[in-house]
Amino acid sequence: xxxxxxxxxxxxHELPTPAMVIDAxxxxxxxxxxxxxxxxxxxxxxxxxxKCTALAAQQRAHGHASFxxxxxxxxxxxxxxxxxxxxxxxxxxxxxxxLTELAAAQAGARITIAVDSAETVxxxxxxxxxxxxxDVNVGLPRCGxxxxxxxxxxxxxxxxxxxxxxxxxxxxxxxxxxxRDEQRAKVADSVDRLLLAHALTGGDxxxxxxxxxxxxxxxxxxxxxxxxxxxxxxYARMGTPFEQACFVIGTVVxxxxxxxxxxxxxxxxxxDHGNPTLETLDGQGADVWFLSDEHITFVPHxxxxxxxxxxxxxxxxxxxxMAMHEVAWLARGHEVIDRWPIDLRGW
Amino acid sequence: xxxxxxxxxxxxHELPTPAMVIDAxxxxxxxxxxxxxxxxxxxxxxxxxxKCTALAAQQRAHGHASFxxxxxxxxxxxxxxxxxxxxxxxxxxxxxxxLTELAAAQAGARITIAVDSAETVxxxxxxxxxxxxxDVNVGLPRCGxxxxxxxxxxxxxxxxxxxxxxxxxxxxxxxxxxxRDEQRAKVADSVDRLLLAHALTGGDxxxxxxxxxxxxxxxxxxxxxxxxxxxxxxYARMGTPFEQACFVIGTVVxxxxxxxxxxxxxxxxxxDHGNPTLETLDGQGADVWFLSDEHITFVPHxxxxxxxxxxxxxxxxxxxxMAMHEVAWLARGHEVIDRWPIDLRGW
Numbered sequence: 105x106x107x108x109x110x111x112x113x114x115x116x117h118e119l120p121t122p123a124m125v126i127d128a129x130x131x132x133x134x135x136x137x138x139x140x141x142x143x144x145x146x147x148x149x150x151x152x153x154x155k156c157t158a159l160a161a162q163q164r165a166h167g168h169a170s171f172x173x174x175x176x177x178x179x180x181x182x183x184x185x186x187x188x189x190x191x192x193x194x195x196x197x198x199x200x201x202x203l204t205e206l207a208a209a210q211a212g213a214r215i216t217i218a219v220d221s222a223e224t225v226x227x228x229x230x231x232x233x234x235x236x237x238x239d240v241n242v243g244l245p246r247c248g249x250x251x252x253x254x255x256x257x258x259x260x261x262x263x264x265x266x267x268x269x270x271x272x273x274x275x276x277x278x279x280x281x282x283x284r285d286e287q288r289a290k291v292a293d294s295v296d297r298l299l300l301a302h303a304l305t306g307g308d309x310x311x312x313x314x315x316x317x318x319x320x321x322x323x324x325x326x327x328x329x330x331x332x333x334x335x336x337x338x339y340a341r342m343g344t345p346f347e348q349a350c351f352v353i354g355t356v357v358x359x360x361x362x363x364x365x366x367x368x369x370x371x372x373x374x375x376d377h378g379n380p381t382l383e384t385l386d387g388q389g390a391d392v393w394f395l396s397d398e399h400i401t402f403v404p405h406x407x408x409x410x411x412x413x414x415x416x417x418x419x420x421x422x423x424x425x426m427a428m429h430e431v432a433w434l435a436r437g438h439e440v441i442d443r444w445p446i447d448l449r450g451w
Numbered sequence: 452x453x454x455x456x457x458x459x460x461x462x463x464h465e466l467p468t469p470a471m472v473i474d475a476x477x478x479x480x481x482x483x484x485x486x487x488x489x490x491x492x493x494x495x496x497x498x499x500x501x502k503c504t505a506l507a508a509q510q511r512a513h514g515h516a517s518f519x520x521x522x523x524x525x526x527x528x529x530x531x532x533x534x535x536x537x538x539x540x541x542x543x544x545x546x547x548x549x550l551t552e553l554a555a556a557q558a559g560a561r562i563t564i565a566v567d568s569a570e571t572v573x574x575x576x577x578x579x580x581x582x583x584x585x586d587v588n589v590g591l592p593r594c595g596x597x598x599x600x601x602x603x604x605x606x607x608x609x610x611x612x613x614x615x616x617x618x619x620x621x622x623x624x625x626x627x628x629x630x631r632d633e634q635r636a637k638v639a640d641s642v643d644r645l646l647l648a649h650a651l652t653g654g655d656x657x658x659x660x661x662x663x664x665x666x667x668x669x670x671x672x673x674x675x676x677x678x679x680x681x682x683x684x685x686y687a688r689m690g691t692p693f694e695q696a697c698f699v700i701g702t703v704v705x706x707x708x709x710x711x712x713x714x715x716x717x718x719x720x721x722x723d724h725g726n727p728t729l730e731t732l733d734g735q736g737a738d739v740w741f742l743s744d745e746h747i748t749f750v751p752h753x754x755x756x757x758x759x760x761x762x763x764x765x766x767x768x769x770x771x772x773m774a775m776h777e778v779a780w781l782a783r784g785h786e787v788i789d790r791w792p793i794d795l796r797g798w
Contacts, residue, residue: 120546122798152744174745195714195745196704198759199467220705223758239705245740245748247705247712276743357543358567358586358594365594367542371774372798375723376742393592395723396623397499397770398521398542401592411570412545423744427718428775430797450777451469451719 114440116433117414121355122372124429126444128436130349131162131333137345138332139166142318146326148172148192148311153330153423155448156432157185163333172311172328173448176202180209181448188213192237192311194272194328196224196247202451203231210234216269220249222260229264236266237309240301242273242294251297255304270307273298274328279316280342291320299323315339315346336422338377350432351416352380352425354400356409364409368417369398374424381418384409461787463780464761468702469719471776473791475783477696478509478680484692485679486513489665495519495539495658497677500770502795503779504532506680519658519675520795523549527556528795535560539584539658541619541675543571543594549798550578557581563616567596569607576611583613584656587648589620589641598644602651617654620645621675626663627689638667646670662686662693683769685724697779698763699727699772701747703756711756715764716745721771728765731756 116125138147149163152174160171160182170190173179179191188209196218197203206215210233218239219225228236238257241248249257258268275294281287295312302310313320313327316339321327331339334350352373354366366382373380373395382390382402390402400417402409409415419425426432427449434442463472485494496510499521507518507529517537520526526538535556543565544550553562557580565586566572575583585604588595596604605615622641628634642659649657660667660674663686668674678686681697699720701713713729720727720742729737729749740748747764749756756762766772773779774796781789 120549120798197714198702198704202467221758224704241707245710246743246746250707355545357545357571360588360597363592367544367798370721370723371771374717375721375771376717396593399593411568424718424722451467 115438116353116435116440117438119353119433119440121353122368123353124350124426124432125353126334126350126432126434128434128441130347134333134335134346134349135162135166138318138329139168142327143167145170148326148328149333150174150194150314150328150330151178151182151448153426154334155426155446156444157181157187157447158442158444159333160185160187170326172330175451176206177450178448179206179215183209183213188215190214191216192272193217194239194274196220196239198223198227200227200231203227203233207232218247218272219257219261220247221257225257225260225264225266229261229266234267235269236261237269237272237311238301238305240271240273240298242275242297242312243290244275244277246276248273251301252304254301258305268305268307270309270311270325271298271302271305272309272311272328273301274314275312275317276314279314280338287317288320291317295321295323315344316342331422334422334426336377336419336425337381338420348418350422351418354415354417356411356413356415359409359411361408363393363401363403365399365401366415366417367398368400370395371397372425372428373417373419374421374428376424377420380420383416383418385414385416462785463700463782463787464785466700466780466787468700469715470700471697471773471779472700473681473697473779473781475781475788477694481680481682481693481696482509482513485665485676486515489674490514492517493673495673495675496680497521497541497661497675498525498529498795500677501681501773501793503773503791503793504528504534504795505789505791507534508532510680517673519677522798523553524797525795526553526562530556530560535562537561538563539619540564541586541621543567543586545570545574547574547578550574550580554579565594565619566604566608567594568604572604572607572611572613576608576613581614582616583608584616584619584658585648585652587618587620587645589622589644589659590637591622591624593623595620598648599651601648605652615652615654617656617658617672618645618649618652619656619658619675620648621661622659622664623661626661627685634664635667638664642668642670662691663689678769681769681773683724683766683772684728685767695765697769698765701762701764703758703760703762706756706758708755710740710748710750712746712748713762713764714745715747717742718744719775720764720766721768721775723771724767727767730763730765732761732763
């Protein structure tokens with residue numbers, strides 16, 4: 105980083121904590137590994153996992169020009185960042201103001217929105233959106249119409265002048281399973297349902313999958329994986345080729361002979377997948393006792409922590425963790441090489 | 452709300468969702484009930500629970516001029532909002548840049564910081580801070596020195612030219628206990644430890660407690676409660692006089708005969724205390740199945756939900772929930788009467 109004409113380098117351990125840090129080399133490894141497995145348009149990276157247009161630009165540099173978004177603000181932010189070639193809002197939206205903003209953004213971007221009911225079709229059409237994907241329930245109890253209802257939803261959309269680009273169906277309940285054969289069989293079932301729906305809707309797109317199942321999808325046109333870029337301890341269980349490329353750096357602010365306390369709390373760490381993992385800088389593990397709003401209480405496996413020590417906290421769920429931070433620091437080794445705003449937060 | 456000279460009223464059910472809504476009358480009830488129990492300086496409201504200077508201004512209007520903060524940014528935001536009469540940063544901070552910013556803010560505010568070690572004393576003194584409180588471990592395995600070590604920490608602070616205002620000790624592990632007699636006895640033990648420490652440090656302040664124990668503190672000078680203003684389902688278990696004064700409004704975006712899905716997910720809801728509670732607008736409860744990033748899947752107890760229905764989601768933990776939102780809407784009945792930025796987020 106340059107300041108007043110002088111080169112100023114910053115060490116990650118000079119960052120105020122808690123600090124979200126992305127390892128540039130491991131990120132490139134992950135993006136490269138996925139681009140090899142699913143090149144170009146066969147991957148539609150999901151930006152909800154990082155909410156960062158600078159990171160999305162790296163995904164584009166690896167050949168992926170189409171993206172998946174979870175919120176209207178993610179779509180609008182991607183358009184503003186010049187990444188609007190082909191954006192899918194993979195969730196249903198009813199709110200007229202936001203839909204109208206999305207429709208206005210079509211002047212400089214291609215925007216497709218998920219629909220699964222007459223109401224969501226009507227809302228999209230009324231706002232002036234042009235293209236939809238029929239969202240199909242493939243087994244996860246969440247959004248999506250029944251597979252055998254997809255043709256009706258597509259007809260409703262075409263009746264309102266919308267272009268139906270195809271179908272999507274997210275098998276989120278199958279992302280992390282210990283029995284790989286069972287996972288493979290269940291994913292095949294979910295794709296069967298999606299293909300049944302697609303036979304009823306037509307369109308060029310069959311979109312499914314995520315970081316836990318991207319390697320099981322030879323019958324869809326694209327996969328919506330997001331977590332692969334940065335990873336978390338939940339997906340790490342699956343033994344993917346992706347490395348843990350981000351962590352939150354904390355400082356030990358209090359220490360006793362029995363335990364230590366660092367300044368990475370549950371306002372800096374998504375907690376829905378349970379406690380994060382903590383490592384000291386020499387790579388030693390720790391028993392994490394609990395997190396409070398601003399603190400993590402832990403016992404290092406080897407030796408005692410001292411006030412001022414730095415630690416790395418590895419999220420159990422990357423998506424909500426990124427949404428809690430304003431900025432991520434890109435680092436190579438210990439050197440901070442860039443500052444990436446997490447600019448797609450909110451709705 | 453007024454716009455272009457015309458009175459424009461907005462209904463809470465016109466808000467884009469997810470929307471954090473505060474019930475103005477229930478908030479006033481809560482603030483009044485606490486001000487009656489602990490008037491003026493006997494309460495030092497904790498702003499970490501709401502991170503909102505507009506709400507802190509209401510607490511000041513109820514007679515409390517001193518506040519507790521959890522992060523440097525909370526302190527600086529309170530100073531900027533003109534609420535800097537007496538701010539306690541109740542956590543240890545080592546980072547020189549942030550401590551220097553706090554020291555600079557002393558020009559227009561009174562700032563006291565927690566210390567529990569030689570390192571935190573040194574950092575505060577080196578940055579130019581003037582006043583400290585000795586943080587004492589009263590049983591919760593987190594920050595704070597041993598009670599019998601408090602005199603040493605106070606002496607270190609005085610040796611560095613710092614004024615020692617007294618002690619604080621947060622019994623966070625005793626906030627919610629089903630056995631009230633056991634709670635009362637354990638809180639008494641924790642106060643014993645704090646008074647032992649205070650005998651060694653001196654100073655005018657003995658600070659402790661929270662929303663779950665505010666009524667058990669007749670031997671301290673002030674209580675640090677925060678959650679009482681807005682409440683959550685965790686503290687509601689304790690049967691306090693405080694009402695649930697905030698909720699996140701969601702819209703049903705997808706529905707089946709078996710379950711429905713609203714747009715309040717785990718990026719809008721602190722999850723460390725488990726799932727939130729969901730009510731339909733007619734006050735019916737629901738079984739909450741699970742939350743995903745942007746969705747809550749639920750089954751209403753009475754009848755079937757329809758796409759477009761609004762629901763209220765009540766947080767299990769208010770503090771991290773507020774930190775996920777940019778704004779809270781103040782409402783009286785169904786009418787939106789103000790927009791409060793949640794302006795103390797981050798570190």
